[in-house]
Amino acid sequence: MVVDTVSGSEGQIAAGRFILRPMRTSDAGLIAHHAADRRVAEATQNIPHPFPPGAAEAFVARAITHERPGSVWVMDGSKTGLSELLGVISLKPMEPARGKAGQSEVAYWVAPAFWNTGIASEAVRALVAANPLADCTYFAEVFQDNPGSARVLTNAGFQYLGDAEAFSVARNALVPTWTYVRKLD
Secondary structure, three states: OEOOHHHOOOOOEEOOOOEEEEOOHHHHHHHHHHHOOHHHHHOOOOOOOOOOOOHHHHHHHHHHOOOOOOOEEEEEOHHHOOOOOOEEEEEEEEOOOOOOOOEEEEEEEEOHHHOOOOHHHHHHHHHHHHOOOOOOEEEEEEEOOOHHHHHHHHHOOOEEEEEEEEEEOOOOEEEEEEEEEEEOO
């Protein structure tokens, strides 16, 4: 559910122990810190390892000026005593199927200190419930050597669609993936 915009929380989504909020310029330092961790980079398709100087600032700038604002959120636990940046979650709009409403691809990463704590599950469930881009379908893809991320998706109501492979910049290789779909009401 989107948090009341009157209270100064515009663009935020409540997610249990934290909020999903729009990216801020000040997030670059923590993003650089976490994205530089090989484990984080190798669990994603697009984060390079080693993480180059200036990459976090460029990512934040793109997120802030994205043509569809509200497509990238920080998992922020600062109001409940957790870290200000637990991870990042995004929606990448896809071409809609003929005659259908929008579709987006869900992608996320969580800082290793918060792995196996339910943070990713809470973030995905909150994003699905809020459906901020008014999509009819979400897709997601996880590397097959990351079954925890697959559980996050199935726990949020995603259904297994099939096997594929995707290029991982950090691994410099094609990696087998599982693809998931979630139809939205």
